[in-house]
Amino acid sequence: NPTPHATYMQKCISLAEQSPPRPTNFRVGAILLSRKDDDPTGSQDQILSTGYTMELAGNTHAEQCCFANFAAVHNVPEDQVASVLPAEPGRKLIMYVTMEPCGKRLSGNAPCVQRITRTREGGRAGIHKVFFGVKEPGTFVGESEGCKMLTAAGIEWEHVGGFEREILTVATAGHEDGEAEVRAALGEGQKETNVD
Numbered sequence: 001n002p003t004p005h006a007t008y009m010q011k012c013i014s015l016a017e018q019s020p021p022r023p024t025n026f027r028v029g030a031i032l033l034s035r036k037d038d039d040p041t042g043s044q045d046q047i048l049s050t051g052y053t054m055e056l057a058g059n060t061h062a063e064q065c066c067f068a069n070f071a072a073v074h075n076v077p078e079d080q081v082a083s084v085l086p087a088e089p090g091r092k093l094i095m096y097v098t099m100e101p102c103g104k105r106l107s108g109n110a111p112c113v114q115r116i117t118r119t120r121e122g123g124r125a126g127i128h129k130v131f132f133g134v135k136e137p138g139t140f141v142g143e144s145e146g147c148k149m150l151t152a153a154g155i156e157w158e159h160v161g162g163f164e165r166e167i168l169t170v171a172t173a174g175h176e177d178g179e180a181e182v183r184a185a186l187g188e189g190q191k192e193t194n195v196d
């Protein structure tokens with residue numbers, strides 16, 4: 001196929017399915033890779049790390065775990081991941097994630113957009129582009145700001161369509177009424193009740 005986005009989104013969904021269901025967050029999966037310039041099919045992609053929500057101890061997000069896993073392999077703490085991410089000429093760092101990176105977290109922990117933006121510290125190239133499968137539903141923080149914040153930081157992003165229902169169903173598996181949330185997020189009205 002012309003682009004690898006669908007394949008990576010399906011891999012991210014499989015990662016998200018490993019996340020323990022909770023009513024207090026979404027189950028999300030993320031992949032960090034290095035892509036060769038002018039390689040639209042991703043044939044030369046190098047997977048650097050993966051992560052899923054609560055993979056690591058504490059109240060952790062998928063993108064956070066993705067960075068933390070990479071940092072651990074290079075013996076630095078997650079907040080210094082920028083210093084160990086590869087910066088090779090002719091290649092760019094790309095992140096695939098099932099849900100729009102968070103711009104705000106009810107827990108007050110650092111949002112993932114900040115963690116993504118921080119990879120550019122010290123004039124490093126950092127993360128070039130983020131592909132995600134759905135915008136964050138309004139469940140916890142209302143209108144999501146993630147995309148706007150990525151744009152403001154000069155980081156490209158793109159919505160990969162076609163997996164919304166699947167991603168949202170996985171994401172809300174631990175919620176009281178995930179099905180209603182999924183329908184709402186997909187812009188579907190309440191379930192038609194039989195009136196006959």
Ligand SMILES: Nc1nc(=O)c(N)c(NC[C@H](O)[C@H](O)[C@H](O)COP(=O)(O)O)[nH]1
Nearest residue numbers: 025026028053061062101105106107140
């Ligand atoms: N992109 C993304 N990846 C994740 O792994 C995850 N769990 C969320 N979820 C976003 C949601 O807004 C927050 O989960 C709530 O705002 C609660 O905040 P905490 O997670 O407790 O910090 N979003």
Ligand SMILES: [Zn+2]
Nearest residue numbers: 061102111112
């Ligand atoms: Zn997050």
